[in-house]
Amino acid sequence: MELFEDRSVRPMLLTERHEPIESDEWLNELKLDGIRCVAYLRPGETDLRNKRNLRLLPSFPELAGLHEAVAGTCILDGELIIADTNGKPDFEALQARSMMTGTVRIRLKSAQTPANFVAFDILYRDGEDLTNRPLIDRKAILRETAFDRGRLAVSRTIAGNAKALFDQTTEQGLEGIVQKKKDSPYRMGKRSRDWVKVKNLVDEDFLACGYIAKGEQITSLVLGSMDAPLRYMGHVTLGVSRNVACRFPTTPSCPFDMLPSGNEGAVWYKNPPICIITYMERTSAGGMRQPRFNGFRED
Incomplete structure (x- = not known):
């Protein structure tokens, strides 16, 4: 069955490291303190799933229009976050929202402290399975497909300077960084040494x-x-x-x-x-x- 219609993507997982890898062969980006989220988007439809493939829109109805920020039909991998008053991810607020019941309460909270979806990978676009393409290619396709608009943002990456980026996250009280090999394919459901996380503890x-x-x-x-x-x-x-x-x-x-x-x-x-x-x-x-x-x- 086609990847988009099947709706059974299992996110690729990270291996933990204690020190950043300094190499231009790796892409570095911020590790956001949120909920891993796979977004199935096409004209007129947004369907968000967590790692257990449970639907997220009932808890985060403010994200129902994410499809308006992409071109065509696609599957995006990313992180669902809620930012605090300083603009930092607030996992506690996000967790409270994910466990909230009652449509009225959820709608009220979604207006007061709305969530955002930050996309860092693309797995499918307009009928093409992209999971075997190298990460560097998928990142380029992601930038051509998804746009910073409404409640969707595209994660920024840099090659090299991992230690400097990690030190900045330490100074700013952020969770850490994620590093991914430029040539890595997307291995669904697998924990790979091609994708690593370095966290501030x-x-x-x-x-x-x-x-x-x-x-x-x-x-x-x-x-x-x-x-x-x-x-x-x-x-x-x-x-x-x-x-x-x-x-x-x-x-x-x-x-x-x-x-x-x-x-x-x-x-x-x-x-x-x-x-x-x-x-x-x-x-x-x-x-x-x-x-x-x-x-x-x-x-």
Whole structure:
């Protein structure tokens, strides 16, 4: 079945790196903190799907006119974002919108804080499957097909100077950069080393107050503040192993003045060690986005 009518594109995925690649053979662009989105566009029709192929227009009706910003029939890969008052992507606002119910509420929010679609690739145009074409060709076709108009924008790319671009994202508090090989085809549903992401992350120290065993393998550390009085700071699971969590002496006494809800099954450490947690950013409620355990401090 034709790619456009089939509506089953599975986005190509990124591999994570800690340092940018300095090479003119790679294209660099900003990593936008949003929802991955595949846009099926043709005259009179806009159909937006997320990575699980679920329709997005019911949650983001303000994007129903994206087809007016392209020439002909096409499939675009991109990111759906909501910008804050400083023009930076606001993932928390976007996530709240994606979970919102009620047509009236959604319509009101879509007018107050509208979303935008930023296109960074084109997979199909007017009957032609472009996925086997090199990225550099697809980028040229994208610029000929999609235009900065209304709620659609085309991602800008630069060749080389990856470190300088990454440093700028660090200074401006942005998520990071994406790097893609110029000659890379579009491998649907595959995670490829031809596409990489380099993200800005924050390291912060916490007290590991105890751990919670979840099933046979999954273990979470219970985190507390470094300053007094001790405050509950949530859990971290990613990067935690059962062997690492069980290495410290324990006590039946909870270190918090009141047992935090959801920690009834915790095993508490007698002398809470300091641990390093890496995360993207703080949420408005004070939580951490994508926290990962990065080891205990031995110094």
